[in-house]
Amino acid sequence: MLAKMMRLRFHYGWVIAALIFLTMLLAAGMRSTPSVLIVPLQREFGWSNAAISLSISINLVIYGLSGPFTAALMQRLGIGRVIMGALLLVAVACTLTTFIHDVWQLDLLWGLLLGMATGALATILGAIVAERWFVKNRGLVMGILSASNATGQLVFLPLLASLAVSSGWRAAAWGTAIAALILLPLVFLFFRDRPRDIGLRPYGAPEEKGATQEEPQSKINPFAATFSALFQGMRSRDFWLLAGSFFVCGATTNGLIGTHLIPAEMDHGMSEVLAASMLALIGIFDLIGTTASGWLSDRVDSRWLLCWYYGLRGLSLIFLPYALNSANLALLVFIVFYGLDWVATVPPTVRLASDIFGKENVGILFGWISAAHQLGAATAAGLAGLSRTLLGSYQTIFISCGLLCLLAAGMVIRIGRVARPTQEQPQTQIAAQS
Structure with a gap:
């Protein structure tokens, strides 16, 4: 079957991109179950x-911290094996969740196991696949894959909410486990780690850069490679600026809106299914905005893209308390405006990391930058739950996170200049080499 597909005129990299899109889409839907x-x-x-938000915070921390270690494991064991192992772990964690009766079990299953598994199927997976399989249209592919990660989380929310309301919350957990098991054979049959595995060059690569010239599979200990890359990255001011701004990104997306917009809407009289549908609508606009961001990151200075994205997101969050207290039209304006910006920051952040640190290093380094993203998400998820418990509303945390975005808009402009994306530049070797 694979040989027949190889004879088709389109590059097999697009098959890989489609499979990873589906994997990240479903994985994001799996991770959205707790909210x-x-x-x-x-x-x-x-x-x-606050107690339930703590479990989600643990999930977000583990989800982020697993990224760089996952990238190193992918270099050592292969991407396909890591994906299949993560899907199996999702199925186990979600199945066991249906038997919980104490909050510590929620921390273990949702926080630790589901966080580890979905962390392997997150943005870092898209970054590695885009870098390995594409030279031409790399930014566009990264934009599409990034959109799938956030859009899947949001689009699946109405379905999960409907299951929770009609059949009980355990039905939503069972549905997530079944989806993971269905995806396993597709990855086994159609996924390939590198273009050279099937005799191809990356899409758009010049003739002289054949598949046999790709970097060899790493033989170094994954943990050593992970921490070696971190220590090297910490010496760079640009690493801290990228990680700090991505901390804000995580705090104002997964941590705040992804976790708490539904309860906030329900505080204002909206039904659970309708509230989930409104959040899912953000995912539809995110697909448009993040794909466009990927296209722009191939053509425009990524620092200015990030500056605009963080600035506009900050204004939208400051507007949100007013929207919740007003007619539905105002909330719809927020959803459209915020949705276009949801994870539009990912493609230019990956682009900057690749241009500064080198494409062969971007997997592990972006994994650490993504860890900062999820640390921000975990912080915001916990603080928002605490704020709601103590103050009775989310207004303070929404406005605070809006101001934090404006700070991030100033941070990204300070990132050192890099060459235009269309130019090939010598790369800094910072990760452990095989």
Whole structure:
């Protein structure tokens, strides 16, 4: 079957991109399960918003920290094996979740296991695949894959919420486990780690850069490679600026809106399914905005793209408390405006990391930058739950995160200049070499 597909006129890299798009789409939907189940778990077990938010915070921290180690494992074991192992772990964690009866079990299954598994199927996976399989249209592919990661999380929310309401929250957990098991054979049959595995060059690579000239598979200990890259990256001011701005990105997306917009809407009288549908609508606009951002990152200075994205996101979050207290039209304006910006920051951030640190290093280094993203998400998820418990509303945390975005807009402009994306530049060797 694979040989027949190889004879088709389009490059097999697009098949890989489509498969990774589906994988990241479904994985993001799997990771979104906790945000839908906050209210049902409160009702059944009497747990507080803050207690459940702690489990989600653990999930986000592990989700982020697993990124650089996952990238190193992919270099050592191969991408396909890591993907299949992560999908199997998702199925196990979601199945066991249906038997919980204490909050520490939620911390273990949602926080630790699901965080590890979905962290292997997140943005870092898209970054590595885009760098390995594409030279031409790399930014566009990264934009599409980034959009799938966020859009999947949001598009699946209405389905999960409907299952939770109609059949109980355990049905949503079972559905997530089944989806992971369905995806496993597709990855086994069609995924290939590198173009050279099937005798191809990366899409758009010049003739002289054949598949046999790609970097060899790493033989170094994954943990050593991970920390070696981190220590080298920490010496660079640009690494800290990228990581700091991505911390803000995580705080104002997954941590704040992805976790708490549904409860905030329900505080203002909206039903759970309608609230989830409104959040899913953000995902539709995100698909447009992030894909466009990937296209722009091939053509425009990524620092200025990030400056605009963070600035506009900050203004939208400051506007959100007003939108929640107003007619639905105002909330719809927020959803459209914010949705276009949801993870539009990812393609230019990956582009900057690749141009500064080298494409052979971008997997592990971007993994650490993504860890900062998820640390920000975990911080915001926990603080927002605490704010809601203590103050009775989300208004303070929404405005605070809006101001944080404006700070990030100033940070990204200070990132050192890099060559235009269309030019090939010598790369700094910072990761452990095989």
